[in-house]
Amino acid sequence: MSRKSRKDSRGGPERGAGGGVVPPAGETPPPRRSSVVPAVLIAYLKFGSLLLVLFTLAQTSLAETLVFKPVASGTAKVAAMLLGLFNIEAQTRGAIIQSGGFAALVDTNCTGLFVIFIYLSALLAYPGRAWGKVLGVALGVGALFCLNLIRVATLVVVGFALPDKLNATHYLIWQPVMIVAALCLWLFWTERVADAPGD
């Protein structure tokens, strides 16, 4: 059946005086596609720009000194404390964490900050009310930091218990898990907290 004949054969809502269709009382007409597409494009552009700016700033030596190195040292210390809770002895020296004859350096990529940048860019680019964004930043960044601490702690355990599985665990398991966590947090935020105008 052609599109035209299918259209003609359908029963539809009541026709108005101008030949148009009158929506039932209390119902608003569905949003036109043209009003939705630019909003999506703008959000994507904002997201890309924010991410590029944050990433470029992160490459500077100032960010390295002021942000990444302290966060890496802090991550190593807290991960060692976390291992201590499970009676696994771990020592730290700066950003180096050592346990059971295995030592690892928490470098800039292991701080979880890049995944946090992705999450922040997505959150800030998405239309929504200010309080929702503040809540999203506070809860999401906190959750991602906590997950990263678990990641570093488990990698140290894998490093001394199953050294041949370290690379697979590091790259093939934890990398996707971190980005999936950021995606899930963002999805949850958009559906439950964002309260974006026009939703």
Added chain:
Amino acid sequence: MRLGIEPARFIPRLIFALALCLPLWILLVPTYNRILAVGLSLTLPLVGEQGRVGMVWKDYVLVSPPESDGSQRSPKMEGFRGYLGHYNAPLFVALILATPGLRISERLKALVPGGLVLYALHLTYMILELKHLPYVRSASQGAASGWGYRWGVELYLVIAAQLSPILLWFIFLRYRERRKQVSHEQQLPPVTVRKGKDR
């Protein structure tokens, strides 16, 4: 603006799909590395790297050294740790498998082009890094000329590699939503709101 994905339904499915896909991918990595090596052997001559072929050794995709012109004593073989770049493939598969409300044919229609895009991305990354390694090395020795290349490689490894499956999934969701909208609009007669006193 919303993706139309209910987090409470989607997130458990995604975790389950990821738990299936990640171990499976670890088993498939050697095969995928071989496919990448074949792709490299076919594409390197097209980008001016005649006589170089891709091969596999352990977790690495290796590229044979360029033919010696006599000026260099021992040209080096370059190696890429395969999963450093392609850990995003199982994430894409998991995202498509976890999306609720899709028919098997729709999932396949998303997986095939998306998988090809990711494969092209993995090849492009390896070729670009191979061609720009001399610049990256000079940058590590202090030359400023390699900063841009290093920035690009870092951008891919840290941001783009993680984001690409999610962006592909977003594109798929938007495409699906748009197709639904178009078919819905084709079925409905045009909508106009009647003005005047009709209440």
